[in-house]
Amino acid sequence: MTADRVGTRAGMGTNHTETERKYDGGPLPRRLDELPGVAAAEPVEPQDLDAVYYDTEDLRLLHRHVTLRRRSGGTDAGWHLKLPLDGDSRQELRLPLDAAEAGEGEGEAAGEGERAAPQEFAVRVKAFTRGATLVPVAHLRTRRTGVELKDEEGAVLAQIVEDRVTAQVLAGRPTAPGDGERGAEPSGPGSGDGSPTEVSGWTEIEVELEAAGTADLLDRVDAVFADAGLFRSPWPAKLARALGPDRARSAAPAALPTGTAGALVMAGFREHLARLLGLDAAVRRGEEDSVHQLRITTRRLRSLLRVHHRLFDRDRADHLADELRWLGHVLGDARDQEVLGEQLLDGLGAVPDRGRRGALRTLRALVTERYDRGYQRAWERAVATMDGPRYFTLLADLEAFAADPPLRARADRDATEQLSDVLRHEQRRTVKRLDRALRSEPGPQRDEALHRARKAAKRARYTAEDGRRPALSKRARKRTRTFGKRMKKLHKVLGTHQDSVVERRELSRLAGQDATTAPHAFAYGVLHERERERADAAVRRLPALRSRAARRKPTRLA
Structure with missing residues (x-):
């Protein structure tokens, strides 16, 4: 069963995995067509890109390596949402430039006349924004030139571009990380009115794999760049560089000694938390089986805290376990309706008709309508609860626990x-x-x-x-x-x-x-x-x- 939600319609946008590496400086090295497996390095048409980046005033997206922007110009104009994956990859979702016009105000920009982020994307990042408003935080203009690396059959392996970037940080001035994380709105300064306050510029190179490319090509390009004096950029995204190190910094999780009980248990905790945050959007969008999967993830987190309770500060671990139990109950009604409806329909398929085929058909329709309606109502209640402060506080507490776990001495065993x-x-x-x-x-x-x-x-x-x-x-x-x-x-x-x-x-x-x-x-x-x-x-x-x-x-x- 799935819920009928705005923004879940197929075909609204595109979704693909982006794998790229960034390098400081330029220009592009010569003889890229001499790389093994590369037959040609053909220039691409220069592009002028104009992008406005959106975030909360305390940069909740950036600190979780999430990027939301509206870009015009070039071959991929539109709204872009990038979500972190492993290594050099990110999930990139795109919507057309006019997508926000069909939204219903979720994530609405604060400044008068500013564009609102599309509801589809506002819903997807609500586990990170947690009720805070999405506002424009930076405006970047980029002059892009580059080449496409192709194989002998003409398939594009990778695109290598040189970006000359001019960036303006917009007022209000984004606040320090962590401000307002537990409440509905950040408490830091800044009006979010979209006016420019700081200007900077730089040149960087991006190497992005295309469909025909493989990961080892990135390593070969990396070696050629190193010989030319070009090295990996410390900046994970253009927005981070525009805002500077003080505002763009993200707190790294506490490092734990390898082979210890604490390291073993926290590796599992962090994996489950990442999955929970990813499933939040799936539940809000009414995706199939999402309630079930989120409920399983909350149970796994709670089980981990209960089983290994002697490794942690008891009060904090017990509090989190109790709140996870509450979240499981929030999701329980919808899951129960889903399971009962599926089981009854499956069972009715095995009932002999004995001249009652019409009655059984009517009963199947009755069961479908009853449990679909029950699921829809329970799902709506669950999503409404997930828009509340108790749920947002739970997410913040889980992240704080993952970043700096309250381990006892026993965790060193x-x-x-x-x-x-x-x-x-x-x-x-x-x-x-x-x-x-x-x-x-x-x-x-x-x-x-x-x-x-x-x-x-x-x-x-x-x-x-x-x-x-x-x-x-x-x-x-x-x-x-x-x-x-x-x-x-x-x-x-x-x-x-x-x-x-x-x-x-x-x-x-x-x-x-x-x-x-x-x-x-x-x-x-x-x-x-x-x-x-x-x-x-x-x-x-x-x-x-x-x-x-x-x-x-x-x-x-x-």
Whole structure:
């Protein structure tokens, strides 16, 4: 199920991965066509580019390596949003120049007469702007010349351009990083009226891979440039250079000693946080499966904090875990409607028609409409909550925790020892809960006990999956993977049982609502019996899975 949101229509813009490197100075070296694999270096038509860069007054986008600009001139005029990926790559999204005219005011520029950022892009960066207004912060004019490197068949491998840039920083003067991060609006000075205050200029070279190019070409170009006295620029983006080092600096995450428990755990924490921030836009745009994936990510973060709680300051870790639990509940209603609707429709496909084909078709339409509507309403409530201060504060707290984790002395212990200890603990916890459930008589009490065992198996699985890091030995990684696979199988079977419990409860509720409709009651009865059989089959598999999950060898990592 997906939500019907403005800005999610296919074909509104383009999306591609940009891989480039920047170098200080110029001019371009000669004989670029002598590079291995390059048959020609053909000049490109000179371009005059005019770009206005948008950010919050305290530069929340720049400090997260995100770029938003409106550029005219050249071959790619339009609105551009660049999001960080690994290495030299970024995800670049483009919209036409008039895209903002179709927006509804989200991210509206502060100055009278200034253009608003397109709603599509304002929504995509809301996890970073967090209610602060997007304003023009710099105006760059660029004279671009360069060459295209082509292979023997004429395919473009890369474009190498020399940019002569004139930059104006716009008032209000952007404030220091971090100001206003926890509130709806930054507290620093500046009017954001778009008037120029500072002017600078420089020359730089960009090397961008095209579709036919490969990453090793960048390294070959790098060597040629080094021979010519051209070296990689310390500036990640033109906007950063225009604003200068004081305003463009981003706080680097605290470096942690390699091979320690703290380094192992925080690597997982930072990965999950990056995924959470990326999924924020997907949920707001109503993308398929986005609510589910964001909910999984919040659970993984919370699980990590709970499992490794002895490594952290207890108060801060507990507070974050509690807030992540709250976020999971915010997303829960939408996910529940999504799952129930999908399961009921899947089940109805297996109901024999017995002359009731028309009634079953009507019931399928009723179920589709009911749960689509339920999902839409729950999704709208979730997004409204994600526009509130509690959610934005949680994001800021997560980033602060990732940048400077409140580690205790225990975090300096060996990573393998830490992981062995927590895997054994999670194993004992899971098996104990499962044994208690299997000793119970069938009924609601056992269903609840199996649900608790499922949550324990899930946490054990997440712990193992987060622990598979290069810092561990090959044997430790192999055993951790084995343990994780066993817990995943157990978790999935217990999940099948829990899904059946929830669906049978929902079917009983629906049968009570539609009691006067005989064909519907028949279908609900068939589905209820089918789900009971599915639950019983899951329970029959548990003893064997329990035996495998309880084996100690996979937790002995050292």
